[in-house]
Amino acid sequence: MKTAPIRVITTFSAGLAILAGAAAADPDADLVINDEIQIITRAEAPAHLEGALPEIRSGWTFRTRETQALQMDDFENPGFSAAEMAIEAWETAEGSAGKSCADCHGTVEEGMRGVRAVYPKWVESAGEVRTIEMQINDCRTNRMGAEEWKYIGADMVNMTALIASVSRGLPVNVAIDGPAREMWEKGKEIYYTRFGQLDMSCANCHEENYDNYIRADHLSMGMSNGFPTYRLKNTRLNALHDRFNGCIRDTRGVPFDVGSPEFVALELYVASRGNGLSVEGPSVRN
Numbered sequence: 001m002k003t004a005p006i007r008v009i010t011t012f013s014a015g016l017a018i019l020a021g022a023a024a025a026d027p028d029a030d031l032v033i034n035d036e037i038q039i040i041t042r043a044e045a046p047a048h049l050e051g052a053l054p055e056i057r058s059g060w061t062f063r064t065r066e067t068q069a070l071q072m073d074d075f076e077n078p079g080f081s082a083a084e085m086a087i088e089a090w091e092t093a094e095g096s097a098g099k100s101c102a103d104c105h106g107t108v109e110e111g112m113r114g115v116r117a118v119y120p121k122w123v124e125s126a127g128e129v130r131t132i133e134m135q136i137n138d139c140r141t142n143r144m145g146a147e148e149w150k151y152i153g154a155d156m157v158n159m160t161a162l163i164a165s166v167s168r169g170l171p172v173n174v175a176i177d178g179p180a181r182e183m184w185e186k187g188k189e190i191y192y193t194r195f196g197q198l199d200m201s202c203a204n205c206h207e208e209n210y211d212n213y214i215r216a217d218h219l220s221m222g223m224s225n226g227f228p229t230y231r232l233k234n235t236r237l238n239a240l241h242d243r244f245n246g247c248i249r250d251t252r253g254v255p256f257d258v259g260s261p262e263f264v265a266l267e268l269y270v271a272s273r274g275n276g277l278s279v280e281g282p283s284v285r286n
């Protein structure tokens, strides 16, 4: 554990201070959910991050022990209760085709295990990189004849949490080559672009300053393996694009739209930085 006295290590143009200080978290703790699902929270950095990060760490390793504990048992994890609310939607027939998700995909465990680990991915039949949300809305509109769900609305985020939950423990493994490469490059460019009045990029906080403090926040590496995430701050499940919004607003910048090609590209790139960490969603963060 670090014992260095708190000192200002970086001050950005608009005076936002980032502090190094003693960490309240236990970065070496093990995450085993329900005494059963072993989660990889630290891993070797993927080859494309060579030189950028010494290793990769889940956001869970940066949280306090109290917050960490909430994710170790599904009964304590409020995000898990939200995910369970989607089971009813999974089994309910909706739309003009009179079908439910279960009619085509079977149980969530049968139909969706492994899916969260490889998304976003290039979908050949659609000729585009898709997020899970895009796939769900495609099933709803084109296969069920039902209404689209709002991209970061509660129905959608509960469903993506349910789908993530059956992949917990599996390592994130998004493809960044072949037809997905172009979107990945675009996402990478956005990651290193400085936004807002504070003129800061994702990398300024999550690559150069992880483990330091910004205001009261202990900065993580900004990984996406835990999404959707139940945040103690707003007491609800948060979609990844919701988090991107918040991070860009923190730089006093103007975010892209949720579900926009820019955020889909950024999601693919951020996911690829976490290739090797386990899927954790729904996770608990502050």
Ligand code: HEC
Pocket (backbone or CB within 6 Å): 058, 059, 060, 062, 191, 200, 201, 202, 203, 204, 205, 206, 214, 217, 218, 219, 220, 221, 222, 223, 224, 226, 229, 243, 244, 247, 248, 250, 251, 266, 270, 285
């Ligand atoms: C001014 C600093 C700052 C910038 C710039 C910033 N973030 Fe963040 N971000 C935070 C803070 C603070 C948190 C909450 C604590 C943590 O997990 O780091 C956070 C959390 C996250 C998380 C959630 C991590 C988890 O485990 O739950 C993701 C993902 C993320 N940021 C992605 C991004 C992306 C992508 C960008 C660029 C568009 C970005 N951030 C820009 C400060 C920043």
Ligand code: HEC
Pocket (backbone or CB within 6 Å): 090, 099, 100, 101, 102, 103, 104, 105, 115, 132, 135, 136, 139, 140, 143, 144, 159, 163
């Ligand atoms: C009429 C049948 C049908 C219904 C109903 C349906 N889907 Fe699908 N879904 C499909 C087919 C077909 C695919 C593409 C199969 C493939 O390529 O793996 C698919 C793909 C998906 C995928 C991507 C899976 C992957 O491996 O890439 C997700 C996620 C998904 N559906 C979620 C849902 C959800 C959630 C619902 C209910 C709201 C739903 N689907 C309803 C037929 C359906």
